Amino acid sequence: GQCKACVDGGGFFDPCPALDAVVSSTRVECPNAGCPRYVTYHEVAEHQTTCPHAPCRCTEPGCGYVGAPQALAGHLHTVHSVPVRAVQYGKASQLRLPVSAPRLVLLGDDDNRVFLLSVGALGAGVTAVSVVCARASAATRPRFACKLWVNLEAANCGKEDMVLVDMHMRSSSSPGAVVAAGEPTFLTVPPMYLVPAAAASGDGAASMEVPLHIRIDKLSPWSDALV
C-alpha cells in the first residue's frame, strides 16, 4: 500500500492506521504443535498464555525437556519413573501415595488431561499433598474442581476424623516446580493419618503412605455462573 507516513519516511514512530489494519486482520497459525487455532498478531501473546497445546516444562534437576502436556506425562513416566494413574471425573479414587515418591501423574479418562500430584514433607512429620493441571498457566477452560481427603483409619470412637480440602484446580506450565506451601490450597496430612506401605521394606518413615482419596470434577461451561 501507499501509506503516506511510510512514504514520507517520517512515520516510523507514528501510529500507522493502514498497516495496523492489515496486521490486525492477518491471522497466523498458533505455533504450538497440534493447535488448530489461527489468531491475529495482536492475539498471539494472549493466546499463548491460554493455549491448550502450550508446551510444559520438565523441572526435574538437570532436565530441560519441553513438550505438550501429554508428551510431558509420557516423559515423566519413561525418563523419571513417575507413576501414572487414570482418574474418572466425578468419581472418588483411592490412591496410596508413598511419602518417599513425591510425584504422581493423573490422566483424565475422557480427555487425557494431565494433572500432577505432589507429595512433600512440611516438617514435624506433616505431609503436604497438592495437585495442579499441566497446561498454560493462565488457562481457565475447562475449569476443574478437586477434593482431596484422608480418613484417620485408627479411629475407634465411632466418629472417623478426616482432613479434606475442596479447591479449584490451578494450572501450571511447570507443574513439577509447584510447591504445596506456595499454593493457595493444599492438603495437610498429620503424621497419625499415614499408614504403613503394603509391601513394607522396613526402612522407617520412608515406607509410610498417604491413603489419599481424590475426586476431580470437570465443570461444565454453564456451571461457571455458579462458581
Ligand SMILES: [Zn+2]
Ligand atoms: Zn505505514
Ligand SMILES: [Zn+2]
Ligand atoms: Zn494454540
Ligand SMILES: [Zn+2]
Ligand atoms: Zn525430564
